Amino acid sequence: MLTNPPLSLYIHIPWCVRKCPYCDFNSHAIKNIKSDSQTEFDLPEKAYIDRLIEDLEHELPKVWGRRLHSIFIGGGTPSLFSPESLDRLISAVRARLPFENDIEITMEANPGTFEAEKFRGFRQAGINRLSIGVQSFNAQHLEQLGRIHNPEQAIAAAEFAHEAGYDSFNLDLMHGLPNQTVEQALNDLGTAIRLKPHHISWYQLTLEPNTLFHQQPPQLPHDEVLWDIQEAGQALLAQHGYEQYETSAYAKSPRLRAKHNLNYWRFGDYLGIGAGAHGKITRLDLGEVHRTTKKRHPKDYLNGSTASISTDTPIPAHELPFEFMLNALRLIDGVPTNLFSQYTGLPLSSIRATLEQAVDDGLLEDITTQLKPSDKGALFLNELLERFIPSDNSKPEKGSASIQFKQL
Template sequence: MTVLNPKNIPLSLYIHMPWCVKKCPYCDFNSHTVPDGTLSLDLEQQYLHALVEDLNTQLEYVQERCIESIFIGGGTPSLISAHGYTWLFEQIKRKIEFRSDCEITLEANPGTLEHQPFEDYLKAGINRLSLGVQTFDTTHLQKLGRIHSANNAVDAIKNAKKAGFQRVNVDLMHGLPEQSCEQALFDLKQAVEHGATHISWYQLTIEPNTVFFRTKPILPHENTLEDIQSQGEVYLRSQGFVQYEVSAWRKEAPSRHNMNYWQFGDYLAIGAGAHGKVTLNHGIYRFQKTRQPKDYLADVPAPNIHWQHISEEEMPFEFMMNVLRLNQGISVENYTLRTGLSLEPLHAKIKKLQKQGLLRDDREVLACTTQGHLFLNTVLEQFL
């Protein structure tokens, strides 16, 4: 491995807000029901101060870089007040420079009771919203345990646009319990017609440690899932959306934050259960923060746990697992710039995948073919 230069690698920041009003039966994210049904001002302030102390322990990883993007995920980050975010961004800017057009995304619940007016979040410095709609069908929302209605979801998109947000992502799931192809397409049409500029569209998967895993719902037949995928893609393209990642469609600029993940960039991580990746001169590391909010707040600043050095043997899979999700892939030279390794030992595997029609036959770019994306797991297995 050659000496790495972190200055050449973009840096983002992930902030985790761990509370939600209700835990959904399909959710395996690090989310916890808010104490007593509401997030008190005292708890909000305590947590925000803990985030700043957490960041202080990671300043050595900045390596003279600025923050390209911030993503605030959860949980339900819109439970935190806009005033709280204003204060938090002020504290962060005192420690790390923001890129002049830094992308700051907030995940928000469409429920009308969880968030302040969207204008307040825009004024706080948030310039991109990601609305966790999942579906516009009230029956399916109930099956998913969501606390908002179809009308709430439509209103959330309209209100976000009216407030001045130019960039509004809508999260949608398909392959829902007993969902038909027509119902899945209806969800896409609602998102498009009401003004989504970006759509994250992914199939429901049943994850361990969820209610759905313990009590499995009736999911659509494989043929229905294939019809949903193919017809959904045709519809989105007909509406001017471009697929740039396995589950990401855009009419606007790509999500800079997610692009940094997929291009094997660096990201600091603060908050309960947050995951980070940092490049130092001598290697690349992943880390995680304490998961339980009460434990995170009991030991401020929260220590990094599961601090893991990515070995040379693990690096090819780690790199390919991210970059091959992108339709455009990544330039060959970035493999060495971002990993410190030569691509030469992988040439035989790459050539084999190209002959199989799974990787593009391109000397300058690492990218899957359309067929390769359909069998992405098969492609990735070659790099284990």
């Protein structure tokens, strides 16, 4: 029987100072910058917060009576907005949806777009977790990645997060960068570890479609170097007490794992508001799981009627196994087997033959109580996931709710 999973909220703020050449998220560079005594950004901040609140109100009937488990404010660069605007937004959400007592509220922040007072203001607004987009501490690699900050600003960002009293913060770090050596990758990781973040997101650069890097590919390290980086980096993280719990996520303790992303990976529900945001909502009244999307371009999102900026469609039953497994099998420990039936409404028998074949092939461990990839399955995750693609070979669209989400 279909049951309601935990409910999260994703809020998308689509503007950034510069579009990075590797980024395939819905982000838009700010075209007009005013310079007086300090840099100011020409953003429709008040209008956008107003529209986010309207957007949330439009979604509320789908989730009456449910409590919020987590909030993630992603982008773009949400830290371009003022603490006052984010305080108004979080207060508006709290007035419309009850919060769990231990709700996690995360915001993405870039080192080049803040100052110490702003970090304290975000904390006072109720944001209790930051995800800081460092990517590298190497000046040359930062320039190649199109980042607007330097290594010193990246280090200062972590120090400010500690000083501002955040319950937890994540450093977002890439490896496999253009011409990167094993030594350079480990230097980046070592610097991050010395800054004592509670959580590290460490993932390999990939060349995504519709990005400048895909059109003009840089010279990336050879597969042998990438393998050496991965092995040495995982050993270094483990040595310093960072436990891997997902393909690219490492935390100092289970308590410090990203609650919001864990809800994604366990096929939880989430409302998505903001330009280009996606959502996934269980509709017990209809016996269906729905996918929602919002208009991508900020102008369309701001200027359309509240009803016209959203689409809401049921996920076809034959796509649900792949949608569920796509994220659940990224988790090192997998998920309890009974979650599949609870959160999709489908009997386990509908995929039992596929599961048992994967066990026989050494890609999954015993499925009696847990859907968990084996060491081999984690290594060949794409091959494992492909087994759950619908038999007509119709893959979910690129923007599907459980594919396109901001990490950590």
